[in-house]
Amino acid sequence: MDEKEREERLAAGFAAGDERCTEAVYRRWRPLVHSLARRGLGDEREAEDVTQQVFLAAWRGRGRYRPGPGGLGAWLTGITRHKVADALEARARRARSVEAAARTLHPAAERPGSLPHPEPERTVDRVLILGELARLPSAQQQVLRLAFYGDLTQAQIADRTGLPLGTVKSHMRRALHQLRRSLPAGAAAVR
Template identity: 45%
Template sequence: MSAQGDSRADAELSARLVSGDPDALAEMFRRWGTLVHTIARRALEDAQDAEDVTQQVFLSAWRSRHTLVPGRGSPAAWLVAITKHRIADLRAERHRARRNADAVAAGSTYPQVDDAAQRIFLLHELERLGDPRAAVLRMAIVEDRPYAEISERLGIPLGTVKSHVRRGLLELRRRLKEESSDGAP
């Protein structure tokens, strides 16, 4: 097929996607799923993260199909742009989770004990928070999962996940301060 034929086929595929044809999304996945996965794999250096990002890219493509303009640019370039945004989102979520966990640890005057004892105490305090907050924090901090994945897995809005993390970390910080002021190990 010529370059002109390729661009015409791409424009037709784009138009089908914009009109809501799920087969168009499936075709895009067949054609460019490997490209998206490869970019994610190289950027994130983790196979599971790359698979998650690939799924998120095609879900985002479906949800934001109205932003694709048939005939202007290639669908592959559009998917690559979405991929770069999802990778950046994942990195930012992880950075925030680590920063929040570090803030909780730094905010306490908890004496240094071996890591196993600290982990046991932290897990105990997480459980005391109750679900869904405990589940959200466990997935975000202990399992290092992205907020979007937590939202999807637990079936709760992304903003709610972020609120649970923030409020849960504040509560954990408060409890750690109480424990250290009581003279507990």
């Protein structure tokens, strides 16, 4: 069996939902997908995220896969291009939101001759953190807010909320992990 036949069988197995074929597809095309994402985004972390998104989208859409020129590799490349474009648009949206928030919080900084705010980076970090905090599940939000804004220990949070201490610790750990993943590397509050 030649390489083309092997790839066709692999693609057919993937489209049919065969787990071994799916693993083989991931091993075979992950380097290509990751390389395209890294080149398009210029950021290793985002490239990893996009790579995962590509294979998740391919898995979910495997029933729509139709062999064509370039086979499964070309289909995955097309998904990658769309996911990279989505990531770039999301990045641009975040930048616009940060700029708008900074202008709203410190409109004097835009006027000629005005003194700049002493710590605009911290303000932007705060806006980003508050935005990401709002996206967390409500129980995780509550635990973080009580810890950081209420200055309560985990035991005090457990007493106040009635949650078991282990649950409070789990919520805190998951929330902080999610914030670290979703915030830019320079955000001051989660370093």
